[in-house]
Amino acid sequence: xxxxxxxxxxxYSLLEDFNVDVEVENKAFETFSLCFWVYLLDSTTYPxxxxxxxxxxxxxxxxFLVLDENKKMMLLPLTLLHNEAPDPVxxxxxxxxxxxxxxxxFPLQKWVHVGCEVSRNYMRLYICGEIVGEQVLTSLMTNSxxxxxxxxxxxxxxxxxxxxxxxxxxxxxxxPSNVPANYHYTKDPPLWLSVDKPSTSGIGLxxxxxxxxxxxxxxxxxxxxxNAIGQPVHKDVKVVASLLYADSGMPVEKMSDxxxxxxxxxEGVEFSAEDKPCNLLNGxxxxxxxxxxxxxxxxxxLFCVKFEIPEVKAYYPFLExxxxxxxxxxxxxxxxxxxxxxxxGEEKVSESEIENGNGTSMEWRPQxxxxxxxxxxxxxxxxxxxxxxxxxxxxxxxIFKYCLGNLTERALLLKEITNNSSDExxxxxxxxxSLYSGCFHHSYQIKMARQLIAxxxxxxxLISRNYQHVHWDNVVIEIEEHFMRIAKCSSRSLTHQxxxxxxxxxxxxxxxxxxxxxxMWCWLFPVASAISRGLINGMWRSAxxxxxxxxxxxxxxxxxxxxxxxxxxxLRFPTSRSWPHPDAGSLVVTYVGHDLVIHHRLLTIDxxxxxxxxxxxxxxxxxxxxxxxxxxxLGRVI
Numbered sequence: 001x002x003x004x005x006x007x008x009x010x011x012y013s014l015l016e017d018f019n020v021d022v023e024v025e026n027k028a029f030e031t032f033s034l035c036f037w038v039y040l041l042d043s044t045t046y047p048x049x050x051x052x053x054x055x056x057x058x059x060x061x062x063x064f065l066v067l068d069e070n071k072k073m074m075l076l077p078l079t080l081l082h083n084e085a086p087d088p089v090x091x092x093x094x095x096x097x098x099x100x101x102x103x104x105x106f107p108l109q110k111w112v113h114v115g116c117e118v119s120r121n122y123m124r125l126y127i128c129g130e131i132v133g134e135q136v137l138t139s140l141m142t143n144s145x146x147x148x149x150x151x152x153x154x155x156x157x158x159x160x161x162x163x164x165x166x167x168x169x170x171x172x173x174x175x176p177s178n179v180p181a182n183y184h185y186t187k188d189p190p191l192w193l194s195v196d197k198p199s200t201s202g203i204g205l206x207x208x209x210x211x212x213x214x215x216x217x218x219x220x221x222x223x224x225x226x227n228a229i230g231q232p233v234h235k236d237v238k239v240v241a242s243l244l245y246a247d248s249g250m251p252v253e254k255m256s257d258x259x260x261x262x263x264x265x266x267e268g269v270e271f272s273a274e275d276k277p278c279n280l281l282n283g284x285x286x287x288x289x290x291x292x293x294x295x296x297x298x299x300x301x302l303f304c305v306k307f308e309i310p311e312v313k314a315y316y317p318f319l320e321x322x323x324x325x326x327x328x329x330x331x332x333x334x335x336x337x338x339x340x341x342x343x344x345g346e347e348k349v350s351e352s353e354i355e356n357g358n359g360t361s362m363e364w365r366p367q368x369x370x371x372x373x374x375x376x377x378x379x380x381x382x383x384x385x386x387x388x389x390x391x392x393x394x395x396x397x398x399i400f401k402y403c404l405g406n407l408t409e410r411a412l413l414l415k416e417i418t419n420n421s422s423d424e425x426x427x428x429x430x431x432x433x434s435l436y437s438g439c440f441h442h443s444y445q446i447k448m449a450r451q452l453i454a455x456x457x458x459x460x461x462l463i464s465r466n467y468q469h470v471h472w473d474n475v476v477i478e479i480e481e482h483f484m485r486i487a488k489c490s491s492r493s494l495t496h497q498x499x500x501x502x503x504x505x506x507x508x509x510x511x512x513x514x515x516x517x518x519x520m521w522c523w524l525f526p527v528a529s530a531i532s533r534g535l536i537n538g539m540w541r542s543a544x545x546x547x548x549x550x551x552x553x554x555x556x557x558x559x560x561x562x563x564x565x566x567x568x569x570x571l572r573f574p575t576s577r578s579w580p581h582p583d584a585g586s587l588v589v590t591y592v593g594h595d596l597v598i599h600h601r602l603l604t605i606d607x608x609x610x611x612x613x614x615x616x617x618x619x620x621x622x623x624x625x626x627x628x629x630x631x632x633x634l635g636r637v638i
Contacts, residue, residue, distance in 0.1 A: 007191060007235055007309065012316060015040075015167040016159035018051070021152045022174055024080050031119040034155060035126075035184035036172035037228060039318055040165065042108045046071050048164040054088075055080055055153045062088035064155055065116065067165070068095070071105040075116050075125040075135075080153045082123075082137040100125040100133035111170070111190050111228035111318060115181030128229075129185035168316070189227035193239070193307065193321045196222035196284075210302060211326045215294050217438070218265060223278075223285045223307045223321065232283030239285040240277040240310050243293065246302040246325040252293055261293040262305065269628055270601065277310060291328045302327055394421060394429045403437045410580045411522070414449040426450070441582035448529055452579060455482065456521040460514055469511040472503060479524070486528035489541055494550075501551040505575060523578040526585030527551075530573075535621040536587070539571075547571060547622055548587075549637040557590040558598050560637045567632030568592045569625075574602065591631055599630075 047069045054061040079085040086094040115126030120139040170190040204212035243252040243262035252261040260272035265288040278285040308320035506516040531540045539547035569591035577584045589601045
């Protein structure tokens, strides 16, 4: 069903502007019901008057609907109808007269439906369609009352006593006696924007209720637009996210020479969150967010993410929402071991993640750090409570060590595991690490470990022939043969430029040692494995156009794009991503942005192992790239 074009904010008015007139005191009068939705701000103080009453014989107004000192709502008698009505001159009399009161505190910062049913002999108070109390009263109207003398009483608000009550009112209406007060509850409920309970492993919960998010990792949040009774609302609007300081509500400033403090991934492309609103789809906007600002670098201040509808220009607090307070930490922070998962289970797959064909998703994100042994953009290290899970042959301590370890430690653990565990046990280990680290990219690196180690050992044995040092010229042929076989591409050989980069990765000159070889192999094998996949293999084979130039460095790519037009791009394999880095074998798009500045975006392709067999109708990778607004022209390395 097509959504409405926009939100009608004219339905919402300030509480202080509320004013209705009701005709009473004639023979025909029986009952009226004043019904409305009210949203009180947290600046409300107690006790205070929400709605007052006045008529022509009164010099001052009297309270009609109040909040007492215990934050309970009270409905008071009507001065034109009831003997028990409060004395407008005696300001304390309303605490002494008969009334109808709620039993619980009246909530703030939440839409609440209120119904005030008033008759000659009773009054009733309704909250959210349910009657909460009734009070029998005595009427001022007698048989001698002039039936033709209809009088009006005004019910109004001026913002409480001394403007102590501030809020909004929606759909205020006086109903006739033949319409029940609870009818109004479902007639036209107001709108309400809220953050759905997070179900992603990208968010942890600290002991004090603060969310824990690891800097540089993605977490998913759903923002829902519903009416006040919980029904989804179909509106053709966008929602935008921004990062604020939790204590002041002020935006988190961007550090110099760094990426935006809050990024959003949209169809695999990263944007500054404030520059890329997300469309509501069936009342829900799914955000994939990444925080880059550490709390430790902001005087240990906490953050929160604010979501709002940019089309709504005026301030309507119910059309914006904020998350829990957030502590953004680094990968090696002590809080990682004490976090409690909000909810366990598989991550949701948003529609944007399957848009590129049968679950094959393309994601690209900024690559601003060329680290070797630090933790990664795509990782999340929430650690499980080990008492809640069944044990496998590979112990819990090994899983803990892997989730918290650096690349060197992980490589050593994987060598031990592959030497002593069956394929089934390794598969179970993959599931455990992926689930409890929150990073499913780990699975590819763990699954390739056995083959990477075996192939690398075999290759070195053939190359070295038991010599500790081997001349580089004797290494080249064996490396190329192994690479072309693993990459499943016999039509493209490695170039002198490719070997020059491999030598730099090795860190050797004329002779190579086993240590040099293993360093190079941990980079080359994931690259060859990635090229063997269907979506990349065709691009690697292509000679015209040459989609992937070969093995080039970041600096070489930047130099080649100097003075190029916006949209020109080069694909390269980042030299910083070596096994078992979760992004090893990924591609980087280096391109000239619309600002004529060179950018680097790490492009990862999830779930594409053997994609040519599993997803026969998946879009070609080059088509996905050219569909991106920032990319329009393939560049060349010079």
